[in-house]
Amino acid sequence: MTDRQVHDVVVIGGGVVGVTLARTLARYHLDVVLLERDAEVGFGVSKANSGIIHSGIHADPDTVKGSLEWPGNVGWLSLRDELGFGFAQVGELLVALSEDELPTIDRLHAQGERKGVPGLERWDQQRVRRHQPNLSREVIAALWAPTAGVINPYEAVLLIAESATRNGVEVATGEPVTAIDPPDPADQDAPIVLRTPMRTLASRYVVNAAGLYADEVARMAGVGTFTISGRKGEEYLLDKRLAGLVTSIIFPCPTATSKGTLVTPTFDGTIMVGPTAEATDDKHDTATTPEGAAEVFEAAGRLVPGIDERDVIAEFAGVRAVADTDDFVLGTTHRRGFLNAAGIQSPGLTAAPAIADHLLEVLREEGLELIERADFAPRLEPPVRFGVLPTEEQAALVHRDPRFAQLVCRCELVTEAEIVDAIDRGARTLDGVKFRTRAGMGRCQGGSCTWRCIELLADRRGQAITEVTKRGGGSWIVCDRDDVDAAPQPPPSPVAAPPAAAPTDEVTPMSRDRGEVSRHADHP
Numbered sequence: 001m002t003d004r005q006v007h008d009v010v011v012i013g014g015g016v017v018g019v020t021l022a023r024t025l026a027r028y029h030l031d032v033v034l035l036e037r038d039a040e041v042g043f044g045v046s047k048a049n050s051g052i053i054h055s056g057i058h059a060d061p062d063t064v065k066g067s068l069e070w071p072g073n074v075g076w077l078s079l080r081d082e083l084g085f086g087f088a089q090v091g092e093l094l095v096a097l098s099e100d101e102l103p104t105i106d107r108l109h110a111q112g113e114r115k116g117v118p119g120l121e122r123w124d125q126q127r128v129r130r131h132q133p134n135l136s137r138e139v140i141a142a143l144w145a146p147t148a149g150v151i152n153p154y155e156a157v158l159l160i161a162e163s164a165t166r167n168g169v170e171v172a173t174g175e176p177v178t179a180i181d182p183p184d185p186a187d188q189d190a191p192i193v194l195r196t197p198m199r200t201l202a203s204r205y206v207v208n209a210a211g212l213y214a215d216e217v218a219r220m221a222g223v224g225t226f227t228i229s230g231r232k233g234e235e236y237l238l239d240k241r242l243a244g245l246v247t248s249i250i251f252p253c254p255t256a257t258s259k260g261t262l263v264t265p266t267f268d269g270t271i272m273v274g275p276t277a278e279a280t281d282d283k284h285d286t287a288t289t290p291e292g293a294a295e296v297f298e299a300a301g302r303l304v305p306g307i308d309e310r311d312v313i314a315e316f317a318g319v320r321a322v323a324d325t326d327d328f329v330l331g332t333t334h335r336r337g338f339l340n341a342a343g344i345q346s347p348g349l350t351a352a353p354a355i356a357d358h359l360l361e362v363l364r365e366e367g368l369e370l371i372e373r374a375d376f377a378p379r380l381e382p383p384v385r386f387g388v389l390p391t392e393e394q395a396a397l398v399h400r401d402p403r404f405a406q407l408v409c410r411c412e413l414v415t416e417a418e419i420v421d422a423i424d425r426g427a428r429t430l431d432g433v434k435f436r437t438r439a440g441m442g443r444c445q446g447g448s449c450t451w452r453c454i455e456l457l458a459d460r461r462g463q464a465i466t467e468v469t470k471r472g473g474g475s476w477i478v479c480d481r482d483d484v485d486a487a488p489q490p491p492p493s494p495v496a497a498p499p500a501a502a503p504t505d506e507v508t509p510m511s512r513d514r515g516e517v518s519r520h521a522d523h524p
């Protein structure tokens with residue numbers, strides 16, 4: 001099908017960068033389309049990271065990423081106020097474990113001040129201990145940066161995309177860009193023509209925010225001047241019983257390629273440890289490994305000795321998109337109208353609002369007319385979080401809608417009404433429900449609520465249970481018994497099957513292929 005209209009801007013990729021840009025563009029009288037390959041927005045690296053809005057001190061201000069880190073931090077405050085996702089400025093402590101590390105603290109202190117980051121303080125050992133009594137006794141000093149925060153990155157991306165949609169952007173999921181036509185030599189001003197499996201689109205401007213695949217998309221457009229390689233990071237989430245172990249983000253002194261292994265109090269009260277930083281040739285490699293776990297727990301234990309691998313309730317890995325310049329690749333290309341937002345490695349989550357503002361200015365300079373819309377609605381009614389409300393408010397909600405009395409996720413106290421609302425707001429998959437409501441994110445990792453979430457998704461979306469997927473594509477959860485019976489059976493194994501293992505509570509390190517995984521083997 002050919003979409004005959006010429007759009008003003010097509011954004012390729014619905015990660016934090018793409019959706020934030022799309023919402024920024026929604027403030028103006030423009031026809032904007034966002035094309036996302038996955039079943040929902042935010043299922044790329046934007047959901048698989050440490051969830052930190054960095055204080056602003058870390059990246060070198062002489063790089064593009066460094067220049068956008070602090071303005072990005074500031075941008076998140078207004079986004080949070082308008083959209084109501086989970087974001088708390090808990091501050092960070094960058095700690096020195098030896099005299100050798102003190103110059104690094106001083107360098108980052110000076111770098112932060114040069115960038116205009118407020119509130120930085122050098123703390124001595126006693127002050128560090130008063131603030132974080134569970135830190136290692138080896139910590140001799142620290143840099144305190146109060147502007148660092150923790151965010152629910154997937155929730156933020158989903159609400160930013162919802163706000164963009166409500167303000168007129170077409171957010172098309174499950175629609176990958178598969179080809180971009182070469183420019184028309186006879187007509188310099190001709191729009192750029194893009195192809196997806198569903199349609200052909202024409203647009204005056206195209207922004208490539210395709211994350212790990214931005215080099216491939218740039219090549220499609222004939223401007224493949226850079227390559228993206230992967231740098232994997234494994235993360236481990238610990239049980240809520242450890243809530244309060246640390247109340248600010250704890251950073252070690254950085255290495256050449258990474259900020260090191262952090263201990264982070266997440267917005268929802270768990271503790272997260274990680275990430276690793278390992279070069280990988282496989283952009284799909286999101287498996288956690290015993291080696292990664294050993295590295296993370298050894299490094300985390302040096303900062304906070306009470307941390308123990310037996311407290312892990314979930315683990316995942318994300319792959320950073322690292323351009324060969326080791327910096328963000330941002331702005332115009334030699335193809336008129338085609339812009340890149342590529343190589344968005346860390347601190348890409350932090351910088352996203354500033355990346356969007358920067359690209360807006362580049363588009364303006366390139367001739368995009370920006371007329372503000374009087375009817376732009378910046379605010380969004382945030383979803384109800386029943387479990388954190390006072391009893392009187394919970395009672396009022398139950399009175400209004402009895403589905404608030406039906407608890408679906410017992411670990412995170414998520415009700416049927418919240419799950420139905422998430423589906424009505426756009427959840428298409430089990431992960432879409434989980435990231436919007438937290439159903440399945442608690443201690444049992446979906447053991448008790450997965451089935452009910454599948455039923456509600458199928459019912460609300462008019463699907464068969466067997467059509468519901470975990471994250472789109474072929475990630476079905478339930479299959480029809482007839483299909484299983486009809487499937488060809490593997491030949492009998494010459495090796496005798498081991499006896500069934502006795503039920504055990506013992507935690508077994510597991511490695512799965514993608515996304516957040518449970519440590520409990522019976523998780524679907």
Ligand SMILES: Cc1cc2nc3c(=O)[nH]c(=O)nc-3n(C[C@H](O)[C@H](O)[C@H](O)COP(=O)(O)OP(=O)(O)OC[C@H]3O[C@@H](n4cnc5c(N)ncnc54)[C@H](O)[C@@H]3O)c2cc1C
Nearest residue numbers: 013015017037044045046049050052177211233318348350
């Ligand atoms: C382990 C780890 C920890 C991190 N921690 C932090 C942190 O604490 N703070 C921080 O600031 N940053 C952090 N980062 C970095 C941050 O997560 C990324 O910089 C940011 O999420 C990048 O967003 P993006 O939109 O560029 O990419 P993505 O989220 O990957 O989005 C790109 C999208 O493009 C889509 N796409 C690809 N090809 C096509 C196509 N052909 N057509 C349509 N769509 C396509 C993909 O499906 C994807 O959804 C971390 C990264 C990792 C890996």
